[in-house]
Amino acid sequence: GAVVSQHPSWVICKSGTSVKIECRSLDFQATTMFWYRQFPKQSLMLMATSNEGSKATYEQGVEKDKFLINHASLTLSTLTVTSAHPEDSSFYICSASQGANTYYEQYFGPGTRLTVT
Amino acid sequence: RKEVEQDPGPFNVPEGATVAFNCTYSNSASQSFFWYRQDCRKEPKLLMSVYSSGNEDGRFTAQLNRASQYISLLIRDSKLSDSATYLCVVNEGGYNKLIFGAGTRLAVHP
Numbered sequence: 436g437a438v439v440s441q442h443p444s445w446v447i448c449k450s451g452t453s454v455k456i457e458c459r460s461l462d463f464q465a466t467t468m469f470w471y472r473q474f475p476k477q478s479l480m481l482m483a484t485s486n487e488g489s490k491a492t493y494e495q496g497v498e499k500d501k502f503l504i505n506h507a508s509l510t511l512s513t514l515t516v517t518s519a520h521p522e523d524s525s526f527y528i529c530s531a532s533q534g535a536n537t538y539y540e541q542y543f544g545p546g547t548r549l550t551v552t
Numbered sequence: 553r554k555e556v557e558q559d560p561g562p563f564n565v566p567e568g569a570t571v572a573f574n575c576t577y578s579n580s581a582s583q584s585f586f587w588y589r590q591d592c593r594k595e596p597k598l599l600m601s602v603y604s605s606g607n608e609d610g611r612f613t614a615q616l617n618r619a620s621q622y623i624s625l626l627i628r629d630s631k632l633s634d635s636a637t638y639l640c641v642v643n644e645g646g647y648n649k650l651i652f653g654a655g656t657r658l659a660v661h662p
Contacts (some may be wrong), residue, residue, distance in 0.1 A: 444634075469650075478652040478653055481649060528595050534648075541650060544595060546594070546595045548593070
């Protein structure tokens with residue numbers, strides 16, 4: 436149980452284009468989903484938290500107009516990187532939990548490796 | 553100062569060795585603590601939660617010292633399959649925000 440999938444697992448795109456990454460909870464309802472980014476040899480950094488049906492809450496320094504998050508259902512959240520630049524190349528990982536407080540474990544997706552050329 | 557600090561390693565140990573990792577965190581209001589394991593180019597996987605009383609899961613023992621804001625992980629009888637990066641993670645509470653350390657890399661050799 437508690438499986439989270441991400442699609443695509445890797446993507447290469449040209450600078451200036453937009454890329455959409457999907458995060459799905461396959462066997463549970465995810466009230467809350469989290470999006471992280473990890474640069475090589477660095478820690479995972481939380482980008483934003485989304486609750487189903489509400490606007491995402493972005494961490495300081497993360498541009499909400501560049502990283503569009505939609506959490507339209509209890510099993511799907513999407514992250515769209517708009518007007519991608521090479522510095523957006525990173526490992527993007529989502530996690531999903533059944534609630535927003537610390538009682539609920541976060542289950543991580545396998546990640547999406549984005550390369551912007 | 554980083555919110556969660558770890559020695560990046562690498563720790564190169566032979567099979568069967570005992571190895572210990574340490575971690576410090578800066579937010580004294582942090583509510584829960586974890587060790588995750590991350591293999592190369594993969595997502596992190598929960599290894600164990602860490603409690604003030606200390607807890608053990610097979611060859612793995614975790615300790616928390618809230619007064620010193622210090623967390624440790626001890627791995628006994630290391631296996632080749634233990635080679636990975638070990639992430640110290642702190643939950644600051646509120647809306648379930650996880651703060652990850654940069655990880656300590658372990659390489660177990662024959």
